[in-house]
Amino acid sequence: MGKGVAVVFDSAGTLMRMYRVAKEHDTGSIIEDVQTTLLVSQAPGRALVVIRSWFEQINNCDSKMLLRDFIEHYGISLGISCASSPFEVEEIYSIVQKSDVRVNDILEVVSTVRCHCPDISFVAAGIIVDSQKTPVPYVLSTGGRMYSNTPRTIDSIREMGADVYIASGDDYPGLELIASSVGIPMSYVYGVATTRDKERIIRELKQSYDSVVMVGDGMNDILALRAADVGIMTVQQGDERPSVLRDAADVIIDDIFDVVNIVAGI
The missing domain is CATH 3.40.50.1000 (HAD superfamily/HAD-like)
Structure with a gap:
């Protein structure tokens, strides 16, 4: 009943009104006010992944540290927000292992969001993984109020x-x-x-x-x-x-x- x-x-x-930023890893270009779910849907084998870390951990570690080493060192968990094809979390970790994304890439997109939206109440970071081409084509941050x-x-x-x-x-x-x-x-x-x-x-x-x-x-x-x-x-x-x-x-x-x-x- x-x-x-x-x-x-x-x-x-x-x-919430959101401001989203993506860094294209191959070129280093910053794409502002992007729709992250559309970046995922542009190609098969992509997933939007949440990096489940406190920003104090990111800020306090070596910015040159590889993302895969950061995840392993701090025991960071990853979560799948959306995907263009089915993914298991274990597959996400194996894809990240192939990437040369560094902590500095995360810091750059987070800083861009904070600079453009100084009054935001919510900030998050993530990546897009690709099982078929570049392992991590985009590094992401989003902020909102x-x-x-x-x-x-x-x-x-x-x-x-x-x-x-x-x-x-x-x-x-x-x-x-x-x-x-x-x-x-x-x-x-x-x-x-x-x-x-x-x-x-x-x-x-x-x-x-x-x-x-x-x-x-x-x-x-x-x-x-x-x-x-x-x-x-x-x-x-x-x-x-x-x-x-x-x-x-x-x-x-x-x-x-x-x-x-x-x-x-x-």
Whole structure:
């Protein structure tokens, strides 16, 4: 027997306005304001990988240290955020072993994000791995701050009696900051969730609720948008989105607060 409504939000680009930077490893070029999920979808055999490390560890080690040595020395775990083909975590580690990416590459993209967004409340770092060509073609960093309407949106939805969840490809330390600021318990937060993880989460919630709403903005939300009773795509971030993603949504909105009216109508 279901109960009421569950609303599941992606975080980056949905609850938060993001600024993303990629460093093309072969050329050293910095690509600003990039859509990381599109970099993944451009080629088969790619995955977006979260480096699950505190920045104090990165800042305090030798910047010339190879990323693979940094991971081994500090016992850093890696998480798959999204992928263009199926990956196992063990495969990610073996691909990183073939790369000459260094800690300095991570520091460079993080510094670029911090310089462009001095008021950010959330910073993360990662890489894109490629099983078919260059092992690590891109080094990534992303930073974000909450949309002004995000807290009001969450409060209004809960006042209507709906439960609010987060399902995100981001790592748990950053998500804990977001969740605590809007009063979402961590038991309702799913981190480092791949595209298929998000779909699974939606389908599992549908067994417990009368209606499940998914709110997202990226290609890693596409299966969840399709699986939800109501799939809402938000374009508040302002980036261009592929037509296949738009087609997956039941509703497209340009302000996160519009979710409140949609939930009220369910």
